[in-house]
Amino acid sequence: MKFIESVFEKLERHPKRILFPDGTQPHVIAGAVEYVERKLGIAILLGKREEVEEAAKKINAPLRRIHIIDPEKAEDLPLFIKRLETLNRYRGISQPDAVKIITHPNYFGSMMLQNGQVDGLVGGATSSSGSILRPLFQLIKPLPGVKSISSCMVLQVPNCEFGHNGLFVFADCGVIPNPTVDQLSSIAIEAAKLNRQFTGDVPRVAMLSYSTRGSTQTQETERIAAATALARQYFIENNIEAEIDGELQADAAIVPEVGALKAPGSPVAGRANVLIFPDLNSGNIALKLVHRLTKADAYGQLLLGLDKPAADLSRGASVEEIVGVAAIVGLQAINYRKLYPEQGARYTP
Numbered sequence: 001m002k003f004i005e006s007v008f009e010k011l012e013r014h015p016k017r018i019l020f021p022d023g024t025q026p027h028v029i030a031g032a033v034e035y036v037e038r039k040l041g042i043a044i045l046l047g048k049r050e051e052v053e054e055a056a057k058k059i060n061a062p063l064r065r066i067h068i069i070d071p072e073k074a075e076d077l078p079l080f081i082k083r084l085e086t087l088n089r090y091r092g093i094s095q096p097d098a099v100k101i102i103t104h105p106n107y108f109g110s111m112m113l114q115n116g117q118v119d120g121l122v123g124g125a126t127s128s129s130g131s132i133l134r135p136l137f138q139l140i141k142p143l144p145g146v147k148s149i150s151s152c153m154v155l156q157v158p159n160c161e162f163g164h165n166g167l168f169v170f171a172d173c174g175v176i177p178n179p180t181v182d183q184l185s186s187i188a189i190e191a192a193k194l195n196r197q198f199t200g201d202v203p204r205v206a207m208l209s210y211s212t213r214g215s216t217q218t219q220e221t222e223r224i225a226a227a228t229a230l231a232r233q234y235f236i237e238n239n240i241e242a243e244i245d246g247e248l249q250a251d252a253a254i255v256p257e258v259g260a261l262k263a264p265g266s267p268v269a270g271r272a273n274v275l276i277f278p279d280l281n282s283g284n285i286a287l288k289l290v291h292r293l294t295k296a297d298a299y300g301q302l303l304l305g306l307d308k309p310a311a312d313l314s315r316g317a318s319v320e321e322i323v324g325v326a327a328i329v330g331l332q333a334i335n336y337r338k339l340y341p342e343q344g345a346r347y348t349p
Contacts, residue, residue, distance in 0.1 A: 003156045003167050003198070004297060004324045007331050008038060015041035016119040016330035019112055021105035022126045023047035023068065026059045031322030033061045040327055044118060046071060046105040071108040080111045089138065110135040113308045120329035122322065124312035129174055129301075132312050136303065146305035147186040151175045151312065152194060153287050153300035154328065160294070162254040164273040169195045169203075170290075171276055173283040174301035174312060184227035188276045189234050190304035192242045195274050198331070205231070206253035206272035207246025208282070212262045214247075221247050224278055243267040250275070250286075299324045302332070309333050 018035060022028045023045030029052065032043035044067040045052055056063050071077065081098045084090050084107075090098065101107055106123055113121045113136075123132040142149055152171035160166030171191035176183055184207070192203035207228045211221045228246035235242045245268035252262040252269050259270025277283030291298040299321060301312045309332035311325045 002297075003154070004299070004327065007198075007324070007327045008040060010334070011040045011327050011330045012038070014330075014334045015039065016333045017042040017044065017117075018326045018330055019044045019046070019109050019118040019121045020125075020326075021046045021109040021121070021123040021132070023105065024051045024055050025126050026055050026061075027317075027319050028125050028322060029056050029061050029063075029066075030059055030319045031326065032066055033063075034319065034323045035326050036065050038323070038327075041119070041330055042067060043326075044069060044112075046109055048072075069108075071103040071105060074108070076112075076115075076117075077102065080108065083111065087138065104135075106132050107135040107139070110139040110310075113310065114139045119333040120308070120326070121310040122313060122326045122329055123310070124301075125315060125317060125322065127315075129312050133175065133303075136306065136310055140306045140308050140310070142305050143307050146190065148179070148183040149175060149303060149305045150179075150183070150187045150190060151301035151303050152187075152191045153298055154198065154302065155287070155290060155299075156297040157290065157294050158296065164195075164199050164201050167199065167273065169274045170283060170287050171274070171304070172280065173277070173287045174280070175303075177280045179227075179279065181223055181226045181230065184224065184276065184278070185230035185234065186305070188227065188231040188244060188274070191274050191276060192231075192235070192240070192244070194302065194304065194332075196240075196242070197335075198328075199273070201273065203242040203244075203274050204268045204272050205242060205244040205246075205274040205276060206248045206250075206268050207231075207244065207276050207278075208250055208253060209247035209278060210249065211247050212249045212252045213266075215262075220278065245269060246276075248272070297321070297324065299328050302328060 024047040035043045048070050080102045150172040151174040155168045157166040169191050172187045195203040207224050209224050224247040232244050245266045251258045253272040256270035263269035303310045309329045
């Protein structure tokens with residue numbers, strides 16, 4: 001069974017409410033309709049009703065089971081404006097400016113998510129990452145103990161013997177441009193937790209570099225090695241069953257023969273299923289290349305460390321990818337706190 005089919009199967013038993021801020025876009029509407037038709041939960045589209053209906057008509061998408069909310073006419077608009085005004089960043093804001101901000105679908109959707117009116121949010125289908133990340137970061141607080149908000153992609157590579165039967169988590173491919181040691185360790189920790197939740201497999205985290213275990217020593221490779229040590233310490237102190245090693249070159253991380261040659265005795269080399277990239281350039285480039293060259297299924301960006309589950313879609317996302325991301329976000333919402341157990345509690349899938 002493909003990874004995404006297993007996600008659908010689990011979510012059918014625990015349907016969730018997913019919000020799509022880009023509710024006037026045909027491919028988003030199609031994704032929302034399929035999400036509902038698969039009995040995965042409730043889909044909510046944001047936008048002017050007439051615009052949503054016109055876009056749906058162009059693709060013959062039935063809206064009878066889709067919820068549509070126009071932020072400008074919503075009953076909760078006065079409440080959301082008041083809550084916006086309580087934030088330090090917006091204290092003293094004029095009423096017209098507050099209305100303009102909160103009626104933007106990304107802000108309105110983030111406020112609905114924060115208030116628990118939906119279980120997850122899937123945005124970014126028509127705008128830059130900053131446009132969806134900014135309101136999420138402003139309105140949704142980080143989970144306790146999370147140092148940095150980051151993101152990951154789940155990739156299912158066809159006919160692939162590496163990773164978890166071709167399944168990989170790539171991080172960070174969408175949020176932190178040049179992570180510090182602390183940020184890089186946080187990325188590794190959160191990506192490992194997510195991998196464990198989705199697969200039940202022990203996360204085997206490779207901290208990627210152009211060097212393997214000090215074969216080249218520079219300030220950059222030392223940063224990766226230091227982040228590896230921090231993440232390993234966290235796993236031990238919090239009783240999280242996970243393996244981590246670094247720095248490792250990509251081939252040493254996923255190819256058993258190369259891993260045995262370059263990093264003998266490593267618990268990760270040749271067996272990695274979570275790949276942590278040293279910066280956003282390398283992570284995003286690798287993601288796009290693997291996705292397109294191997295025709296992999298790619299789901300994300302899944303945001304890591306927020307108090308509520310959310311995702312930032314690629315503007316090139318297909319309908320199938322939108323449905324898949326919505327389902328994954330819904331699956332996260334089933335038992336979101338399991339990703340973030342209490343200090344000292346044993347982590348189990």
